[in-house]
Amino acid sequence: xxxxxxxxxxxxxxxxxxxxxxxxxxxxxxxxxxxxxxxxxxxxxxxxxxxxxxxxxxxxxxxxxxxxxxxxxxxxxxxxxxxxxxxxxxxxxxxxxxxxxxxxxxxxxxxxxxxxxxxxxxxxxxxxxxxxxxxxxxxxxxxxxxxxxxxxxxxxxxxxxxxxxxxxxxxxxxxxxxxxxxxxxxxxxxxxxxxxxxxxxxxxxxxxxxxxxxxxxxxxxxxxxxxxxxxxxxxxxxxxxxxxxxxxxxxxxxxxxxxxxxxxxxxxxxxxxxxxxxxxxxxxxxxxxxxxxxxxxxxxxxxxxxxxxxxxxxxxxxxxxxxxxxxxxxxxxxxxxxxxxxxxxxxxxxxxxxxxxxxxxxxxxxxx
Numbered sequence: 281x282x283x284x285x286x287x288x289x290x291x292x293x294x295x296x297x298x299x300x301x302x303x304x305x306x307x308x309x310x311x312x313x314x315x316x317x318x319x320x321x322x323x324x325x326x327x328x329x330x331x332x333x334x335x336x337x338x339x340x341x342x343x344x345x346x347x348x349x350x351x352x353x354x355x356x357x358x359x360x361x362x363x364x365x366x367x368x369x370x371x372x373x374x375x376x377x378x379x380x381x382x383x384x385x386x387x388x389x390x391x392x393x394x395x396x397x398x399x400x401x402x403x404x405x406x407x408x409x410x411x412x413x414x415x416x417x418x419x420x421x422x423x424x425x426x427x428x429x430x431x432x433x434x435x436x437x438x439x440x441x442x443x444x445x446x447x448x449x450x451x452x453x454x455x456x457x458x459x460x461x462x463x464x465x466x467x468x469x470x471x472x473x474x475x476x477x478x479x480x481x482x483x484x485x486x487x488x489x490x491x492x493x494x495x496x497x498x499x500x501x502x503x504x505x506x507x508x509x510x511x512x513x514x515x516x517x518x519x520x521x522x523x524x525x526x527x528x529x530x531x532x533x534x535x536x537x538x539x540x541x542x543x544x545x546x547x548x549x550x551x552x553x554x555x556x557x558x559x560x561x562x563x564x565x566x567x568x569x570x571x572x573x574x575x576x577x578x579x580x581x582x583x584x585x586x587x588x589x590x591x592x593x594x595x596x597x598x599x600x601x602x603x604x605x606x607x608x609x610x611x612x613x614x615x616x617x618x619x620x621x622x623x624x625x626x627x628x629x630x631x632x633x634x635x636x637x638x639x640x641x642x643x644x645x646x647x648x
Contacts, residue, residue, distance in 0.1 A: 328597075328620055329648045332629035333389045335621060337378060340628035341410030341552070341602040342615040343463070347420070347443040351608060353380040353615060354413045354422065358627050367498055369481030371626045374408045375399075377424070379444050385613060385632055395445030396422060396438050402451050403436070405429045409482075410552070410602055414464040414472060414520060415443070421520050422447045423474065425460040425482075432492050433483050435462050435476060437521055456523050458492065459484045459512070461602070465555035465582065472516040473582055474523070475530065478551030479509055479569065504543025508532075511553045511566065513583060530564060531585040532577050540588060545571045547588055552602040555582070558612075558637055565592070567601045574601055574616075576643055592635075592643035599625040605635055612637065618648060 333339070338358035345352050354377065361373035376397040381390045398404050404426045411424040422438045422445070434453035440446060460482040466472040477484045479500045486496035488509070500509055511530040514523040532540050532549060540548040550569025555562060564586045565576045572595030577586035595601065598619035605614050614635040617628040636644040 328618070328631075329646070330631040330633045332621055332631060333382075334380060334391060334630065337391070338622065338627045339378070339380070339630040340600070340617040341461075342604055342617060342630040342632075343410070343412040344604045344606045344613070344615040344632075345413055345415075345443075346606055346608055347415055350443075351382045351385070351606070352413070352443045353382075353630065354411050355380065355617075355630050356408070356410050356628075360624075360627060365625065367480055369407075372407065372409065372481070373626075377408060377411060377422070377445075377447075380630070381444060385608065385611075392444040395440075396424070396447045396449065398426065401426060401436060401438075401449040403428055403434070403453055404449075405431060407433075409433075410461050412462050412464050412604075413443070414466065416466070416472065416520050417518075419520070420445075420447075421464075423462040423464060425462060425476075426453075428453065432458070433460050434458060435460075435474075450521065454522060456514070456527055458487055461551050461553060463554050463604075464516070465557075467557070467582060471582075472520065473513055473555070474516055475511055475513050475553040475555055475564070477509075477511045477549075477553070480550075482551055484509055484512075501542045504541060506542050507539040508542045508544065508548035511549050511564075528583060530583075532564070532588055533585050534588055537587075545569075546573060546591075547575060552600075554604050556605045556607075559641065561641060562586070563605075563643075565603065565605065567603075569600075572596065572599070572601050574603055578641070589642060591645070593646040593648060596648045597623075598628055600628075614646065616648065 339355040341356040343354040356374050357378050363371040365371045377395045379392045379395045405428050407427050409425045414421045420440045420443050425433050435457035436453045438447035438449040460478040463475045479485050485500050486493045512527050513530050514527045515525045517524040549566050552567035554565045562579045573591040574593035575591045577588045579586040596618035603616040612635040615632045617630050621629045
């Protein structure tokens with residue numbers, strides 16, 4: 281009787297062992313399948329709308345223009361300076377500008393080399409951030425934000441007879457200029473305007489009292505119920521070297537005419553403004569910053585007020601979103617950046633894709 285019990289027990293142990301092995305095999309197989317599914321999903325997430333225009337240097341904040349029948353791009357030149365990332369943006373430690381050009385979208389991109397270096401700017405301190413360019417009077421103008429020797433952002437201007445540079449900087453920054461992200465718009469009547477400003481590292485929040493407050497907030501207003509800090513606009517002088525009149529606020533309102541509030545992070549201005557005109561309307565486009573959308577607002581006047589219309593680009597990979605919009609050969613294009621090449625917020629790469637206006641005056645949503 282005991283022998284039968286022992287045999288039965290042995291069989292039960294063997295059966296249990298087989299079941300355990302089968303369970304473990306099934307679990308491992310399921311885990312492996314889930315891992316493969318996750319890897320596949322991650323690969324799908326990493327699909328990008330467009331390819332980087334250049335890969336041998338890091339570029340960002342592309343300001344594109346059509347000069348002499350070609351597209352010229354004026355980007356920031358990202359470098360890895362080994363600076364710890366912070367809200368002041370000290371890790372964006374750019375020291376010079378490279379200018380890019382292309383005969384056609386999708387064609388060869390030419391890097392024209394260093395167009396302007398911080399060491400050649402008499403009043404400069406550190407951090408050459410997002411620039412822009414313009415052409416008038418037979419001269420090309422390069423506008424750039426740079427911290428002065430007191431670590432306060434000002435906007436400078438440099439000139440050249442070639443859109444590819446090199447550029448020579450004026451001895452002083454533009455009087456009355458401050459903050460970052462200059463964007464030049466020239467209207468049909470030849471009048472030019474500069475839109476500028478950015479909060480947090482861009483220091484716009486430190487100018488709310490009319491002068492620079494070094495002890496001011498490091499971010500935007502602490503009261504989310506107040507109107508949001510606005511971009512600034514100033515008319516340019518005929519020689520394009522000065523402001524011709526006072527700096528004004530670019531007011532953005534909702535459909536009811538109420539100003540967007542500080543706490544409205546998905547809609548309010550943060551940085552990276554641009555202006556283009558389509559069918560007689562002025563399109564003020566900008567980044568919402570910490571929520572990473574590109575938004576647009578429209579007006580019948582270059583000074584505004586501008587009525588918020590919506591977002592037209594979802595967040596890119598990377599912390600910042602900065603863009604420009606041009607018309608070239610009867611199509612509209614948006615130049616932007618992400619971090620496809622490096623995966624690091626301060627080492628970005630410039631891209632381009634088509635931008636489409638809708639029949640009712642809107643802009644189709646782009647998913648980068």
